[in-house]
Amino acid sequence: MATTNDxxxxxxxxxxxxxxxxxxxxxxxxxxxxxxxxxxLKNVMSGKGxxxxxxxxxxxxxxxxxxxxxxxxxxxxxxxxFMDTSNxxxxxxxxxxxxxxxxxxxxxxxxxxxxxxxxxxxxELPANVELEIAETEPGxxxxxxxxxxxxxxxxxxxxxxxxxxxxIGDRVRVSTSTGEYKDxx
Numbered sequence: 001m002a003t004t005n006d007x008x009x010x011x012x013x014x015x016x017x018x019x020x021x022x023x024x025x026x027x028x029x030x031x032x033x034x035x036x037x038x039x040x041l042k043n044v045m046s047g048k049g050x051x052x053x054x055x056x057x058x059x060x061x062x063x064x065x066x067x068x069x070x071x072x073x074x075x076x077x078x079x080x081x082f083m084d085t086s087n088x089x090x091x092x093x094x095x096x097x098x099x100x101x102x103x104x105x106x107x108x109x110x111x112x113x114x115x116x117x118x119x120x121x122x123x124e125l126p127a128n129v130e131l132e133i134a135e136t137e138p139g140x141x142x143x144x145x146x147x148x149x150x151x152x153x154x155x156x157x158x159x160x161x162x163x164x165x166x167x168i169g170d171r172v173r174v175s176t177s178t179g180e181y182k183d184x185x
Contacts, residue, residue, distance in 0.1 A: 002062050004037040010124070012044065012116070014061040015052075019044040023149035027056065035157060044121045047099060065114050072109040080105065082113060082123075088154040093120050102177050104129045125176040130185050131155055133170045136162065140154065149181075 002011075005021075005024045021042040029035040035056035042049045054060065070082040070091070079092040080102065091113070095102060101111065101123040122131040136152035150162040160174060162181045173182040 001059050003047040004056055004058050004060060007037060007039065007060075012065045012114070012121070013041070015041075019063050019121065020050075021122065023049065023165050026126060044116075063116055065116050067112050067114050067124070070111055070113045072105045072107070072111060074107070082111070085110070091120065093123070098122070098123050101125050101176075103154075103156055104131070104174065106131050127177065128173050128175055128182055130171050130173050133162070133166055133168055133172060136166060136168055138167065146156070 005027070007022055009022055009024065012019055013022065021044050022039055025037045027035065028038055033172040037054045037056055039052050039054065040049060041052055062101050069085045071085055073081045073083050073090065075081070076092065078095055079097070080098045082091050082093060083089070084091065093113070097120050098105070099122060104125055105111070106129060109129060110126065110140045114121045114124065132155040133152050134155045137150055148164055150164055150166075151159055152162040152166060153159050153170075154174070156178065160179060160181055162172060166172065166181075166184065171185040173185055174180065175182055
């Protein structure tokens, strides 16, 4: 048990016998009335997002979540195979568990996999990942009519906007939260 004052991003709560991950939270102290906590929660199993408001100091049940450092090894059909970096055990996860993280999983990518009672819940990525550009048009020097960006497909299949000077084979850093180009590596 914890109180709403203890909430942190990534914490997993048990509400109505379902697991909800805290995506965002904000403590609000209005000029009048009691303080409250405004949260954005994501259902761990379905991926559905909801906004929920709690009174400050209310007790909420937290789930025991085991976070393990793992490394993405390879894709086996429709299963994603990860290796535990502490004991080299391999774990296969379905696309539903991996979720949107699949767009940023490069070979040997370090991630954190959250488990609850032996069942994998979700995959947490680092803030930025380095991926290779698999497909893009050649940029023409001086062409600025499109704001200086062009579409490019990453090695994972995700399409992003990159500056005109980026070419096929270049490695780029991409934000996993927004899916935007950060810089060339």
